[in-house]
Amino acid sequence: MHISPVLWQFLVKWLNSSALFPREASTIAPYTDALYFFLLLITVVGLVLVGALVFGFALRYRAERHPVAEQIEGSTLLEATWTIIPLALFLVTFVWGALLYFRIYTPPANAMNIYVVGKQWMWKAEHPGGQHEINALHVPVGRPVQLTMISQDVFHSFSIPDFRVKREVIPGRYSTVWFQATEPGTYHIFCTQYCGTQHSGMIGEVTAMTPEDYKKWTEQSTSGMSLAQNGERLFASMGCNSCHSGNAASRGPNLAGVYGSKLQLANGSQVLVNDAYLRDAILNPSQHVTAGYSPIMPTYQGQISEDGLIDLVEYIKSLDSNYRVQQTLTTSDSSNQAAPNTPGMVKP
Amino acid sequence: MSTTIVRLPDQATAQMPKRSYLNNEHGLLSWLLTGDHKRIAILYLISISFFFLLGGIFAGLIRLELLTPQPDLMASDTYNKMFTMHGVVMIFLFLVPSVPATLGNFLIPIMIGAKDLAFPKINLLSWYLYMVGGVLTLAALVLGGVDTGWTFTTPLSTHYLNTNVVTAATAIFIAGFASIFTGLNFIVTIHRMRAPGMTWFRMPLFVWANYAASILMVLGTPVLAITLVLVALERTIGIGVFDPTKGGDPLLFQHLFWFYSHPAVYIMILPGMGVISEVISTFSRKRVFGYTAVAFSSVAIALFGFFVWAHHMFIMGVSNYSALVFSLLTMLVAVPSAIKVFNWSFTLQKGSITFETPMLYAFAFIGLFTIGGMTGVFLGSLGMDIHLTETYFIVAHFHFVMVGGMLMAFLAGIHFWWPKMTGRMYPESFSKLSAVTSFIGFNLTFMPQFVLGYLGMPRRYHAYPAEYQVLNVLSTAGATVLGIGFLLPLLYLGWSLKYGKIAGNNPWQATGLEWQIQSPPLTENFTEIPVIDYEAYDYEWLAHKTEQEVTVG
Numbered sequence: 001m002h003i004s005p006v007l008w009q010f011l012v013k014w015l016n017s018s019a020l021f022p023r024e025a026s027t028i029a030p031y032t033d034a035l036y037f038f039l040l041l042i043t044v045v046g047l048v049l050v051g052a053l054v055f056g057f058a059l060r061y062r063a064e065r066h067p068v069a070e071q072i073e074g075s076t077l078l079e080a081t082w083t084i085i086p087l088a089l090f091l092v093t094f095v096w097g098a099l100l101y102f103r104i105y106t107p108p109a110n111a112m113n114i115y116v117v118g119k120q121w122m123w124k125a126e127h128p129g130g131q132h133e134i135n136a137l138h139v140p141v142g143r144p145v146q147l148t149m150i151s152q153d154v155f156h157s158f159s160i161p162d163f164r165v166k167r168e169v170i171p172g173r174y175s176t177v178w179f180q181a182t183e184p185g186t187y188h189i190f191c192t193q194y195c196g197t198q199h200s201g202m203i204g205e206v207t208a209m210t211p212e213d214y215k216k217w218t219e220q221s222t223s224g225m226s227l228a229q230n231g232e233r234l235f236a237s238m239g240c241n242s243c244h245s246g247n248a249a250s251r252g253p254n255l256a257g258v259y260g261s262k263l264q265l266a267n268g269s270q271v272l273v274n275d276a277y278l279r280d281a282i283l284n285p286s287q288h289v290t291a292g293y294s295p296i297m298p299t300y301q302g303q304i305s306e307d308g309l310i311d312l313v314e315y316i317k318s319l320d321s322n323y324r325v326q327q328t329l330t331t332s333d334s335s336n337q338a339a340p341n342t343p344g345m346v347k348p
Numbered sequence: 349m350s351t352t353i354v355r356l357p358d359q360a361t362a363q364m365p366k367r368s369y370l371n372n373e374h375g376l377l378s379w380l381l382t383g384d385h386k387r388i389a390i391l392y393l394i395s396i397s398f399f400f401l402l403g404g405i406f407a408g409l410i411r412l413e414l415l416t417p418q419p420d421l422m423a424s425d426t427y428n429k430m431f432t433m434h435g436v437v438m439i440f441l442f443l444v445p446s447v448p449a450t451l452g453n454f455l456i457p458i459m460i461g462a463k464d465l466a467f468p469k470i471n472l473l474s475w476y477l478y479m480v481g482g483v484l485t486l487a488a489l490v491l492g493g494v495d496t497g498w499t500f501t502t503p504l505s506t507h508y509l510n511t512n513v514v515t516a517a518t519a520i521f522i523a524g525f526a527s528i529f530t531g532l533n534f535i536v537t538i539h540r541m542r543a544p545g546m547t548w549f550r551m552p553l554f555v556w557a558n559y560a561a562s563i564l565m566v567l568g569t570p571v572l573a574i575t576l577v578l579v580a581l582e583r584t585i586g587i588g589v590f591d592p593t594k595g596g597d598p599l600l601f602q603h604l605f606w607f608y609s610h611p612a613v614y615i616m617i618l619p620g621m622g623v624i625s626e627v628i629s630t631f632s633r634k635r636v637f638g639y640t641a642v643a644f645s646s647v648a649i650a651l652f653g654f655f656v657w658a659h660h661m662f663i664m665g666v667s668n669y670s671a672l673v674f675s676l677l678t679m680l681v682a683v684p685s686a687i688k689v690f691n692w693s694f695t696l697q698k699g700s701i702t703f704e705t706p707m708l709y710a711f712a713f714i715g716l717f718t719i720g721g722m723t724g725v726f727l728g729s730l731g732m733d734i735h736l737t738e739t740y741f742i743v744a745h746f747h748f749v750m751v752g753g754m755l756m757a758f759l760a761g762i763h764f765w766w767p768k769m770t771g772r773m774y775p776e777s778f779s780k781l782s783a784v785t786s787f788i789g790f791n792l793t794f795m796p797q798f799v800l801g802y803l804g805m806p807r808r809y810h811a812y813p814a815e816y817q818v819l820n821v822l823s824t825a826g827a828t829v830l831g832i833g834f835l836l837p838l839l840y841l842g843w844s845l846k847y848g849k850i851a852g853n854n855p856w857q858a859t860g861l862e863w864q865i866q867s868p869p870l871t872e873n874f875t876e877i878p879v880i881d882y883e884a885y886d887y888e889w890l891a892h893k894t895e896q897e898v899t900v901g
Contacts, residue, residue, distance in 0.1 A: 018818035022803050035732050036802070043722040050693055050718050054711060057696035061632070062703075069700040069887065074638035074691075082690040083683060090679035093729045098672055100731020101662070120508070154504040155598065157663065157738055161804020164735040168664040170599070171503060172592025175665045188813060192738035192806040194497045196508055197424050200809035284595075301593060 025187055025208065026163035027180040028104055033164075035096050042089050104165060107178035111144035115227070115310045118149065118156035118169040121198035123189060126310055129218055130226040135204030137189065138221075139181055140214035146178040148275055152306045157193035160206055168193060174276045181208035231315025234308055243297070252297065253290040259317045264291040278313045362852030364771050368868040383468030384871055389454035390769070391475050392445060397838070399441040399482060404834065406434035411793075411827040414820045419811040427810040428495035429511070433485075435498030440520050441482055443754055444527055444612065447619035448534070448565075449478070451761045452558045454769060456534055458862040458869065459552050461543025461878045466536040467529075474529035481523025488515040497808060499609070502590040502601040506582040513583060517576040524569045527615070531565030534558055543861075545880035549643070552860050552884050553636060556643040557622025560650035564611045564618075568654070572608035575601065599664060606657035614653040617717075617749060618646055620757030621688060624710050627760050628692050630858040631707040632699025635885035637691045645684035652681040662733045671730055678728030685721045689714060704856070705779040709760035712787045716752025720745060723798070741801025744794045752790055759783070759837065766841065767855050771868040772848030778840040786833030792826025859890045 024030055060066070114137070115126040125133040139145045149158055151171045158177065159166035167177040191202035209217060235241055243252030263273050266289040271277055281288040282304065285297035304312070369386045379387055410430050413421040422430070453471065457464055465471050488494050494516040496505040505513050538559050542551070579601070581587050588594025590601045629636045636642055658666055658674040666674075692714055701707075723745040727733050736742060766774050796819040805816050812820070854863040861878060862869075882889040 015818060017815055019803050019815040020799060032731065032735050035729065036726075036735075039722075039726050039729065039732065043719070043726075046722055047715070047718055050689055050714060053690075053693040054696065054714055057693065057699070058701055058703075058711070061696060061699050061701050063700045066698070066700050069633040070698040071635055071887065072637065072698060073635070074641065075694075078694065079638050079641050079687065079691070083687055086686040087680075087683050090682055090725060093725055094676055094679045097675060097729030097731045097733070100729075101671065101734065102668070102731075104731055104734055105668075154508050155501055159738070159804065159806065161735070161739075166663055166734050166738070170665065172598065173665070188804065190804060190806045190809075194428075194499075194501065194504070194808040196504060197428065197495075199428070200419070200424065200806075200811045 022164075023162045023183070023185075023187070025181055025183045025185065026160075026165065027182060029162070029164045029182075031100055031103060035093075035100055038096070039093065042093075046086075105167075105177070107146040107176060108144045111146035111178050113146050113148055114139070115314075116147050116149040116158060116169070117152055117306045117310070118158065118191070118195075118202075119152040119306075120154065120196050121191070121202040123158070123191070123202065123204050124307070126227060126307065127218070128227050128314060130223045130229070131218060131221045132223060133221075135189070135202075137204065137206040138214065138217050139206060139208055140211045141181045141184055141208045142211065144178055144180045146176055148174050148176050150174050150279075150306050150310075154195050155193045156191045156195050156202065159190045159192045160187055161190070162187040163206075166192060174279065181206075184208050184210055184213075227311050227314035228318040229315075231311035231313070231318075234304070234311050235315055238300070238304070240312075251293070253293055255316050256319045259319075265289060266291050266293070266295070275313050275317075278316055279309050282309060282312060362850045364850055365866045365868070365870075367870065368771065368866065369871045370771075370868050372871045381472070383464065383472060385453050385457050385465045385468065385471060386769075386869065386871075388471050388475050389450050389452075392449040392453060392478070395475075395479060395482060396442050396445055396450065399437050400834075401838075403434050403437035403442055404831065406430050406437065408827065408831055410434060411824040413810065414812070415824045417812050417814045417817050417820075424810045425495060426493075428497075428808070429493035431808055432495050432497050432516075433489055433493060436485060436494070436516060436520065438750075439498055439612070439616075440523050441478075441485060443616040443750055444523075444565075445478060445530070446616070446754065446758050447623060447761060448558055448561060448615075449474070449526075449530055451554075451623065451758075451765060452534065452619055453530070455765065455860075455862055456555055456558060457537060457541070458865070458873050459555050459860055460538060460541065460546050461861055461874065461880060462537060462541040463872050463874065465533045466541060467533050470529050471533050474526045474533070477522050477529070478526035481519045481521075481526065484515055484519035484522065488512040488519060491515065499605060500576070500579055500601075501605075502579060502582070502598055503592075505579055506590060514580050517580050521573050521576045524573050527565045528569045531562035531569075534562040535566065538562075543878050543880055547880075549640065550880055550882075550884050551643075552622075553625035553639065553642050553646075554619075554622035557618045557620075557625070557646045560646040561615050561618040564615045564650050564653060568608045568611040568615070571604060572612075575604040575608070578604075599661070599666075602661050602664060603657070606660045607654075610657040610660065611650075611653045613746075613749070614649055616754050617757075618649060620713070620754040620761075621646065623757045623761035623764070624692060624713050626858075626860065627706045627710040627764050628695050629885045630764070630856050631704060631710075632696050632701045633857070633887050634695055634699040635883075635887070637694040637697070638687075639884065641687055642691050645687045648684040649681060652677060652684070656681055656728075659728055659733070662730055663737055675728055675730045679725065682721060682725050682728070685717075689718055689721070704763075705774070705776060705783055706760045706764035708780060708783040708787075709756050709763065712783065712790075713753055713756040713760065716748050716756060716787075716790065720748030720753055723748065735804075736801060738806055739801040740797040740805045740807055743807045744797035744801060747794050747797075752794070755834075756786070759786070762837070762841070764856070765862075766844070767851030768862055768867045768869070770845055770848070771851055772844050773851050773855065774837075774844045774848060775840050778836060782833050782836035782840075784833075785836065786830055789826050789829030789831070789833050793823050793830050794826070796820070796822040796826075857890065857894070859885050859887060864893075 117124040123135050125137045149169045151169045153171060156169040157166060158169050163179045165177050165179045167175050186205045186207050189204040189206050243250055244255050246254050246256055258273050261273055263271050265271060283301045285299060286295050289295045369384055413427055491512050494511045494513055496509060496513055538555060578589050582589055588596040590596045590598050592598055625636050625642060656674055656678045658670055659678045662671055727736055727745060763774055763779055800816055800819050805812055851867050853866055865874060
């Protein structure tokens with residue numbers, strides 16, 4: 001049989017470029033793959049065992065060889081065996097899987113944080129230094145990176161198969177995932193939760209870079225304003241500073257140093273102030289009244305985009321003292337025009 | 349150790365009975381207004397075959413689109429409608445009613461020695477509701493389709509799509525009641541209408557399996573119904589149950605939806621397991637190994653099946669404790685399935701095995717269901733689930749259970765009871781060819797999808813990176829073979845209605861009560877109420893009875 005050399009070349013190239021196993025490009029990947037191979041092993045062993053039993057019995061006891069069936073009621077011993085052994089294997093799988101789960105979803109304390117906003121149909125990454133990316137994510141290798149993610153509309157799911165990490169991106173609440181890339185290179189980002197028409201277009205690339213390259217990249221791609229700086233402007237233009245001025249007599253609680261603290265609420269409960277709390281407190285203030293203050297803050301639901309909320313949260317996180325707030329107060333009084341057109345800041 | 353004599357075929361001298369449920373009354377109305385469980389089963393069989401064909405066409409178009417990485421056969425919206433309609437039709441209009449509403453309807457009363465189900469009119473109503481659901485689904489399709497995915501995920505379905513969501517939800521809502529009524533009928537019939545001597549532990553395992561599935565239908569389906577009502581209300585008048593900007597919780601939808609839709613998996617597979625027990629026992633002429641364990645494992649699956657729903661939500665930010673509990677329970681629900689697989693295997697031991705078509709399908713079931721079940725353990729394992737969920741791995745997994753398991757069991761059952769339902773045999777060589785073709789086609793279709801899933805290819809993707817093409821081409825090639833394998837039965841079963849060999853009462857020499865009456869049965873099933881004084885799968889009793897008949901005859 002003769003095959004055209006062009007077709008042959010095409011086939012060889014096509015087969016060579018096809019993938020069979022994802023790259024192991026994060027610190028998590030080897031752990032995930034180990035569990036995968038263990039599961040694969042018990043599946044194959046189980047399948048071979050069942051196959052051997054079925055085929056063995058089918059050949060040995062086929063009607064031509066074994067014309068008369070012998071009735072057997074059952075066997076408690078055998079049945080106990082094939083209850084206990086699978087159960088034990090499944091329990092091992094359970095424990096192993098749980099350990100891996102906590103490893104994947106518990107970020108180390110020193111992880112650098114990047115915000116990701118999912119919307120139909122794109123991924124927006126916001127670095128604290130003010131780098132904004134769409135359908136792309138630049139990260140350094142060898143350093144844990146935590147993503148704090150939120151959706152602006154429907155459920156999405158952020159997946160990097162080569163890192164073996166994935167997490168649902170949910171409207172109205174932050175979810176986090178972390179990874180530490182090991183190999184410089186580019187890897188797929190997929191949205192894995194069906195999110196409407198362009199679901200399969202909601203893809204991107206994560207670029208893992210050596211620390212030096214990463215440093216170069218951050219310097220070259222910054223918009224010139226960090227998230228906290230954007231937040232500062234928003235803080236002024238929304239008039240937050242008129243109540244949260246940091247003065248003892250002000251109507252709103254002091255925000256300096258509030259991030260990470262335990263806050264006593266008016267309803268008697270105590271909460272840890274984290275990103276999610278700050279976001280909620282801006283959108284639904286009446287449910288998060290700090291003890292000693294009256295519930296006068298209006299809701300900002302529908303007035304600030306998720307990007308704007310991230311800016312505000314970053315700003316509040318950055319406040320160690322009230323110096324900046326008061327600075328903002330004075331500047332915003334004199335030159336309100338300066339509150340600039342930060343991208344996606346205020347929804348009309 | 350006692351012995352059993354192998355088959356005495358009564359086919360050679362068999363004649364079609366003069367009177368049967370098929371020719372008792374004539375005319376379309378006698379079918380459309382019938383209260384006979386056997387006729388309703390036939391109505392159901394025709395309708396679900398139609399919807400299976402429809403769902404299969406959608407599947408074919410999906411696989412054809414995925415032949416190339418680029419979106420070139422249809423627009424993204426069309427593709428999204430394709431997989432939505434494929435899911436909706438296959439799950440709600442084919443898999444859920446498949447075995448219970450056809451084989452179950454036909455056989456359960458006969459197997460326990462009753463003349464009909466407890467509520468024949470409710471049974472007929474069930475078929476009409478199913479048809480209303482089916483017609484509404486077709487309406488949603490004709491009016492422009494629906495593209496929510498069969499999972500109706502909020503807030504996508506409530507706020508972001510302008511397709512026929514409410515029509516489709518109404519269709520499923522109504523079809524749900526068809527399934528509730530079937531379940532209700534089975535439960536009452538099995539509790540109240542067993543013939544004298546038919547104790548719980550003399551019932552065939554098929555009845556046990558359908559009983560377990562019925563409990564799931566009756567308890568689970570209302571939750572789906574109310575969830576769909578909430579979706580429709582949120583979509584039309586904007587109540588804030590799931591919408592976070594109105595104080596709703598989008599995860600609540602996931603909880604409610606999977607509270608039905610996970611047990612629904614067991615609604616689909618349990619009756620199939622019942623079929624496999626019957627088939628394996630019959631063709632190895634042997635009592636099912638560990639009858640009690642198999643019976644109770646059906647009930648255990650039904651029971652545990654209600655407490656594993658959150659394993660669909662491991663990556664959605666459920667609390668760590670609930671993730672742990674649901675993962676553990678998922679591992680436990682896998683055990684009864686493992687027990688069944690080993691019990692079926694050991695049923696073969698020391699049997700006298702023949703390899704008719706139903707047995708081939710049953711072997712395919714055991715192999716494919718084992719893979720489907722084991723890959724379920726992958727997904728139940730918390731850390732593994734993170735990488736595998738929402739990819740083609742999960743697509744392959746549930747197709748191994750639903751198609752490799754359930755559909756193979758359904759075909760096993762259809763071939764097995766075809767002689768009883770129609771009085772005629774299907775052609776053996778064609779049907780063996782079809783069984784082998786579907787097995788090969790199935791593996792070729794879905795094995796590559798496991799690899800694709802581990803590579804990370806997300807499900808419901810219209811276009812995909814070029815390096816995944818080879819595996820997708822394999823999968824599409826397999827789907828073509830599979831399609832042929834599934835089309836063949838449609839043709840030769842139709843042919844056999846007129847030209848098939850006359851079957852006789854008991855062509856398989858099986859022990860079930862249904863095989864002790866004429867084929868096709870009388871409208872009233874039994875001329876006199878049978879008295880059961882033997883266990884299920886008692887081949888010695890059968891041999892004894894046959895011997896006597898021969899002497900008398």
